[in-house]
Amino acid sequence: xxxxxxxxxxxxxxxxxxxxxxxxxxxxxxxxxxxxxxxxxxxxxxxxxxxxxxxxxxxxxxxxxxxxxxxxxxxxxxxxxxxxxxxxxxxxxxxxxxxxxxxxxxxxxxx
Amino acid sequence: xxxxxxxxxxxxxxxxxxxxxxxxxxxxxxxxxxxxxxxxxxxxxxxxxxxxxxxxxxxxxxxxxxxxxxxxxxxxxxxxxxxxxxxxxxxxxxxxxxxxxxxxxxxxxxxxxxxxxxxxx
Numbered sequence: 001x002x003x004x005x006x007x008x009x010x011x012x013x014x015x016x017x018x019x020x021x022x023x024x025x026x027x028x029x030x031x032x033x034x035x036x037x038x039x040x041x042x043x044x045x046x047x048x049x050x051x052x053x054x055x056x057x058x059x060x061x062x063x064x065x066x067x068x069x070x071x072x073x074x075x076x077x078x079x080x081x082x083x084x085x086x087x088x089x090x091x092x093x094x095x096x097x098x099x100x101x102x103x104x105x106x107x108x109x110x111x
Numbered sequence: 112x113x114x115x116x117x118x119x120x121x122x123x124x125x126x127x128x129x130x131x132x133x134x135x136x137x138x139x140x141x142x143x144x145x146x147x148x149x150x151x152x153x154x155x156x157x158x159x160x161x162x163x164x165x166x167x168x169x170x171x172x173x174x175x176x177x178x179x180x181x182x183x184x185x186x187x188x189x190x191x192x193x194x195x196x197x198x199x200x201x202x203x204x205x206x207x208x209x210x211x212x213x214x215x216x217x218x219x220x221x222x223x224x225x226x227x228x229x230x231x232x
Contacts, residue, residue: 003157036218038158045207045225046158051218089158093217098171100148100160100217 004029004090004103011109017078020106022090023071028101030071034093037066037075040105041086049088050075077108085110113138113145115208115223123202123230129195133208133223140189141166146211147191148219149182151204159204163211164191198230 005023012018022029022037029035033053038046048057050066053073063084065076073092077084090103119131133147140147149161162172164182172180176195184191195202205227209219 034215034217036215038219045222046219047222048218048220051215051220057218057220091158091160091217091219099173100163102158102160105157 004092004101006088006090006103006106008104009107009109011111012077012080013111014080014082016080017076018080018108020075020077020088020090020108022073022075022092022103024073024092024101025071027096028071028092028094029068029073032093032095033068034095035066035068035073036091037064037073038089038091039084039086040089046089080110082110084108113210113221115210115221117206117208117223117226119226119228121227121229123198123228124232125199125230126197129193129198129202129228129230131193131206131208131226131228132190133192135189135191135210139186140184140191141186144213146213146216147182147184148209148211149193150207150209150219151202152207152225153201153204161193161195161206165213200230202228203230204228 037050040046053068054066114136146163148163179196181194205225207225208223210221
């Protein structure tokens with residue numbers, strides 16, 4: 001299966017908002033509301049930030065929000081902070097094939 | 112809160128079998144609401160879902176690895192394991208174990224710290 005498509009990098013200044021996109025096809029992102037987003041700092045395990053398109057786990061800042069339109073899911077980070085600088089990955093569940101696929105990852109730089 | 116810890120050899124010889132174990136603490140692996148999952152990440156690259164197991168023993172594998180992968184569970188030890196056969200240098204990666212609720216199958220809420228496995232002679 002092909003990985004979901006994410007931009008390789010995005011950047012923003014402190015206080016600004018950024019959006020990271022995650023594009024799939026009709027059988028993954030477009031088919032179900034099973035899209036998650038992960039934050040990964042260097043040398044660390046990924047951390048779940050958003051699940052089921054728009055839900056935040058307990059303890060995750062409300063500066064992080066998710067949405068979906070058609071075959072593209074998006075992660076919005078508002079009020080950028082230096083600590084947000086990390087790699088971000090999306091994932092989607094493909095029910096018909098009973099598997100999970102990840103995006104290629106996006107490096108967020110806080111200028 | 113579930114805690115996961117990977118263990119196993121950090122170096123595997125090409126063509127041999129990679130074997131890793133994930134120990135689950137702060138809760139029973141037999142709880143019926145989790146998928147127990149393996150994910151890997153080559154250095155400087157993205158995440159790859161390897162496969163998962165449910166407490167019943169039911170498994171699902173990444174089609175690209177299916178012929179070489181076996182995931183099993185040992186409820187008496189609160190562990191689940193990964194075996195990847197016929198390894199090559201391309202299998203060198205940090206291997207993570209993780210959990211996902213049944214109702215959120217793509218949302219891996221708990222992760223181990225990861226273990227680096229190098230395939231080299």
